[in-house]
Amino acid sequence: MNGIPIEAGLIVAGILFMLGMISVxxxxxxxxxLISVEVMLxxxxxxxxxxxxxxxxxxxxxxxxxxxxxxxxEVSVGLALILQIYHxxxxxxxxxxxxxxx
Amino acid sequence: MELIWLIPxxxxxxxxxxxxxxxxxxxxxxxxxxxGTIGVSAIITLLAGYDFLSSGLESFRHVAWEWMDVDTLSIxxxxxxxxxxxxxxxxxxxxxxxxxxxxxGYMHDDAGFTRFFAYLNLFVSSMLILVLADNLVLMxxxxxxxxxxxxxxxxxxxxxxxxxxxxxxxxxxxRVGDTAMAIGLFMLFMSFDTLNIQxxxxxxxxxxxxxxxxxxxAAFLLLGGAVGKSAQLPLQTWLPDxxxxxxxxxxxxxxxxxxxxxxxxxxxMHVIYELAPLAQTWVGIIGAATLTIAGFSAxxxxxxxxxxxxxxxxxxxxxxxxxxxxxxxxxxFHFMIHAFFKALLFLGAGAVIHALHNEQxxxxxxxxxxxxxxxxxxxxxxxxxxxxxxxxxxxxxxKDQILWLTWAxxxxxxxxxxxxxxxxxxxxxxxxxxxxxxxxxxxxTHIGHMPGASMTIPLVVLxxxxxxxxxxxxxxxxxxxxIFSNLLGPVLPNVVLREGVESxxxxxxxIAAVMALSGVYIAYYFYQKRxxxxxxxxxxxxxxxxxxxxxxxFDTLYNNLFVRPFVYIAxxxxxxxxxxxxxxLVRVSEFFNRVFVRTQxxxxxxxxxxxxxxxxxxxxxxxxxxP
Amino acid sequence: MEAIFYIASAVAILSTIMVIxxxxxxxxxxxxxxxxxxxxxxxxxxxAPFIAALxxxxxxxxxxxxxxxxxxxxxxxxxxxxxxxxxxxxxVLVGPAILCIxxxxxxxxxxxxxxxxxxxxxxxxSKEVGRSLYTTYVIGVELCGLLLMSGIVGAYHLGRQKxxxxxxxLEKTEE
Numbered sequence: 001m002n003g004i005p006i007e008a009g010l011i012v013a014g015i016l017f018m019l020g021m022i023s024v025x026x027x028x029x030x031x032x033x034l035i036s037v038e039v040m041l042x043x044x045x046x047x048x049x050x051x052x053x054x055x056x057x058x059x060x061x062x063x064x065x066x067x068x069x070x071x072x073x074e075v076s077v078g079l080a081l082i083l084q085i086y087h088x089x090x091x092x093x094x095x096x097x098x099x100x101x102x
Numbered sequence: 103m104e105l106i107w108l109i110p111x112x113x114x115x116x117x118x119x120x121x122x123x124x125x126x127x128x129x130x131x132x133x134x135x136x137x138g139t140i141g142v143s144a145i146i147t148l149l150a151g152y153d154f155l156s157s158g159l160e161s162f163r164h165v166a167w168e169w170m171d172v173d174t175l176s177i178x179x180x181x182x183x184x185x186x187x188x189x190x191x192x193x194x195x196x197x198x199x200x201x202x203x204x205x206x207g208y209m210h211d212d213a214g215f216t217r218f219f220a221y222l223n224l225f226v227s228s229m230l231i232l233v234l235a236d237n238l239v240l241m242x243x244x245x246x247x248x249x250x251x252x253x254x255x256x257x258x259x260x261x262x263x264x265x266x267x268x269x270x271x272x273x274x275x276x277r278v279g280d281t282a283m284a285i286g287l288f289m290l291f292m293s294f295d296t297l298n299i300q301x302x303x304x305x306x307x308x309x310x311x312x313x314x315x316x317x318x319x320a321a322f323l324l325l326g327g328a329v330g331k332s333a334q335l336p337l338q339t340w341l342p343d344x345x346x347x348x349x350x351x352x353x354x355x356x357x358x359x360x361x362x363x364x365x366x367x368x369x370x371m372h373v374i375y376e377l378a379p380l381a382q383t384w385v386g387i388i389g390a391a392t393l394t395i396a397g398f399s400a401x402x403x404x405x406x407x408x409x410x411x412x413x414x415x416x417x418x419x420x421x422x423x424x425x426x427x428x429x430x431x432x433x434x435f436h437f438m439i440h441a442f443f444k445a446l447l448f449l450g451a452g453a454v455i456h457a458l459h460n461e462q463x464x465x466x467x468x469x470x471x472x473x474x475x476x477x478x479x480x481x482x483x484x485x486x487x488x489x490x491x492x493x494x495x496x497x498x499x500x501k502d503q504i505l506w507l508t509w510a511x512x513x514x515x516x517x518x519x520x521x522x523x524x525x526x527x528x529x530x531x532x533x534x535x536x537x538x539x540x541x542x543x544x545x546x547t548h549i550g551h552m553p554g555a556s557m558t559i560p561l562v563v564l565x566x567x568x569x570x571x572x573x574x575x576x577x578x579x580x581x582x583x584x585i586f587s588n589l590l591g592p593v594l595p596n597v598v599l600r601e602g603v604e605s606x607x608x609x610x611x612x613i614a615a616v617m618a619l620s621g622v623y624i625a626y627y628f629y630q631k632r633x634x635x636x637x638x639x640x641x642x643x644x645x646x647x648x649x650x651x652x653x654x655x656f657d658t659l660y661n662n663l664f665v666r667p668f669v670y671i672a673x674x675x676x677x678x679x680x681x682x683x684x685x686x687l688v689r690v691s692e693f694f695n696r697v698f699v700r701t702q703x704x705x706x707x708x709x710x711x712x713x714x715x716x717x718x719x720x721x722x723x724x725x726x727x728x729p
Numbered sequence: 730m731e732a733i734f735y736i737a738s739a740v741a742i743l744s745t746i747m748v749i750x751x752x753x754x755x756x757x758x759x760x761x762x763x764x765x766x767x768x769x770x771x772x773x774x775x776x777a778p779f780i781a782a783l784x785x786x787x788x789x790x791x792x793x794x795x796x797x798x799x800x801x802x803x804x805x806x807x808x809x810x811x812x813x814x815x816x817x818x819x820x821v822l823v824g825p826a827i828l829c830i831x832x833x834x835x836x837x838x839x840x841x842x843x844x845x846x847x848x849x850x851x852x853x854x855s856k857e858v859g860r861s862l863y864t865t866y867v868i869g870v871e872l873c874g875l876l877l878m879s880g881i882v883g884a885y886h887l888g889r890q891k892x893x894x895x896x897x898x899l900e901k902t903e904e
Binding site (some may be wrong): 003004005006007008009010011012014015016018019020021022023025026027028029032034035036038039042044046049050051052053054056058059060061062064065066068069070071072073074075076077079080081082083084085086092 | 731734735738741742744746748749751754757758764765770771772774775776778779780781783784787788791795796799800802805809812813816819821822823826828829830832833834836837840841843845846847848851853856857858860861862865866869870873876879880881883884885886887888890
Binding site for chain 3 (some may be wrong): 637711714715721722723
């Protein structure tokens with residue numbers, strides 16, 4: 001059977017990453033931004049898996065595990081912060097937290 | 103003799119202490135410190151002088167410390183004592199001490215008493231450094247120091263605006279001269295690689311022939327400096343206005359010491375002037391021209407101190423004339439005697455003005471002869487010396503020698519002689535005009551209070567010196583005493599006389615005596631006997647009179663030539679083009695700040711956008727530009 | 730084999746597009762789960778079965794659930810959906826779309842200039858991953874442990890809400 005060209009895998013990862021990035025840029029709601037960041041992290045991880053598969057080594061998967069761990073920690077802390085922001089500013093608008101300007 | 107370094111240092115320390123502890127010292131203590139330092143300096147001068155003369159040395163050099171040592175230039179704080187500097191030291195410290203004692207009485211009620219003595223001490227210290235300096239840089243230091251103190255002291259009563267203006271005028275005009283002198287110093291260094299005076303004086307005849315161009319230029323530049331400090335043509339306009347300072351200041355600075363710094367410079371660098379006859383002739387020309395101009399102006403003044411100011415300018419013209427014709431020691435002799443009688447005249451005038459509650463107009467005074475006898479007699483002695491009345495005054499011997507030598511010296515000529523003679527005549531006129539108007543006649547202003555002992559004793563001492571000081575140098579007809587010229591012999595060359603002219607000496611002396619006495623008579627006639635003739639006479643020559651009164655129009659000339667264009671340019675530049683450049687820089691950076699501050703909006707999405715744009719840029723750059 | 734790969738990638742991309750265009754948060758999250766499952770299939774096809782399982786368990790099972798819990802805690806009502814409608818207009822799409830398309834273009838350009846390699850689907854199984862993880866990359870494991878611990882502590886501390894103590898006289902001003 002024919003194999004899958006590696007570029008296809010990487011292109012899929014790239015497209016997912018790009019979609020996540022667009023979402024981060026156009027969303028004003030903080031939770032949506034967080035979700036978009038998860039999408040981006042997932043896409044980056046996928047790139048690592050594809051590369052690891054090319055070289056037939058475990059390194060790519062190990063990197064993905066690390067990325068996964070980091071994403072988990074980040075989501076938990078981020079959500080805690082979002083809770084605080086909601087309780088302080090009573091809104092989920094990311095533009096409301098703009099006191100550090102000028 | 104080792105202690106000559108103390109002579110300038112003690113007044114400097116006095117000035118320092120008085121400045122630092124200004125408000126905490128009582129008047130008595132500041133007077134004691136101020137006068138005491140000069141007094142001790144005077145004593146040390148005497149001792150050092152005695153030591154020096156009895157040792158028979160030609161010169162003595164004492165190095166205090168090395169100041170600069172760069173490549174070939176080696177400047178030290180070194181003091182050089184020889185007969186010339188000894189004469190100046192003696193005059194400065196003694197006359198200075200007497201003036202300090204006088205100031206204790208004169209400035210007694212003034213609030214700035216301590217400040218006054220601090221400045222005076224600083225001035226004396228700078229002047230002493232000037233005359234003791236071993237090298238031209240140290241002399242320049244003293245030169246600038248006396249200029250600074252002159253500014254501080256003329257503008258002493260700074261609350262009045264015009265005093266500040268007068269001080270500024272003096273400083274700026276002497277600055278012009280100082281710059282010329284500095285350029286002269288540069289030229290001398292370029293030619294000789296050293297600024298040590300004695301080295302220059304020995305190297306100069308070897309390096310330059312008589313009349314060489316470098317010598318002439320250097321001599322003219324130094325002459326520029328001398329002219330500025332000594333208030334000669336064309337930089338003489340500051341001295342009459344400098345009378346805004348207190349009378350002791352006028353006596354010390356503008357009669358006895360600072361204005362003679364130019365004379366000292368030229369006498370010290372006499373070798374260079376001998377190598378540049380053109381420059382030397384110009385020294386004489388400037389001296390002769392100045393003395394006539396100032397003399398005419400002095401005849402028209404009504405302010406007592408301005409008469410004396412113009413008289414000072416005129417007498418220094420005599421000294422320059424003497425230096426110009428090669429009569430070096432005669433010029434220095436006249437300096438010494440002039441210091442005595444001019445200080446006396448200024449202090450006496452100060453006493454009169456002080457007693458009459460700061461009334462300076464002569465024509466509002468009168469009848470003081472009997473009311474203030476001590477002042478009158480000392481003033482009369484000083485005036486007689488100024489007018490060079492024959493035989494009994496010191497001024498006769500000194501001025502007469504110059505007069506004789508303008509006729510007899512190989513560098514003198516008939517024009518110098520006539521100018522000097524005419525100057526003597528005019529001097530006599532204005533001097534006795536001053537005496538008659540101030541002391542004779544009816545009392546027009548009532549005396550406030552009589553001057554105390556601290557003011558009269560210095561007057562008496564100076565009167566004695568004016569009379570008897572002349573006797574150390576008598577011409578051939580009176581016994582040919584040459585103590586003074588022998589003293590200066592090793593330092594200054596003797597004057598060279600023309601052939602066969604010795605016999606005309608008595609004739610010249612009689613002519614000079616007749617001139618002086620007829621001047622007295624004319625002053626008596628017009629101002630005492632037939633003073634009703636005056637108004638008619640004045641209106642007849644009114645325009646000339648006003649011209650002479652205004653100092654021969656020099657002030658107006660300088661005003662139109664320099665001051666008005668400068669003010670015009672300054673008004674054009676009112677918004678300060680140069681400053682606009684700097685504020686322009688500020689405005690540009692403020693503009694960029696406003697632009698960039700918008701990137702810090704605090705909105706999260708902007709920042710993320712920034713990251714993305716940055717990522718794209720970097721990626722693009724790394725791909726397509728120069729891998 | 731590659732057919733599964735292509736189908737799964739299409740599902741992933743489509744569901745991600747749905748994630749980013751939904752107004753309702755929970756809808757978006759459900760589409761996100763679908764996306765993650767598709768990605769897990771891709772991983773399996775590429776020969777990483779352990780990772781495929783891990784993706785489902787951690788990403789879809791833990792992280793998305795965590796986000797859903799927080800959304801529930803915030804107690805958002807219908808007006809948040811309307812708010813999102815207001816904010817997410819077509820107009821804001823323009824700029825980011827241009828930027829991201831440029832980025833994607835560059836990525837594709839990079840990839841196209843390199844050699845074509847073919848993956849043949851040999852598996853790298855969990856035993857190998859584990860071995861690599863605990864010998865070569867053991868320090869990474871330690872650091873991840875630290876990271877997780879700081880995550881826990883941080884999340885606990887930041888998530889606390891202290892009751893504000895207001896004097897009873899001032900209570901009236903509060904609603």
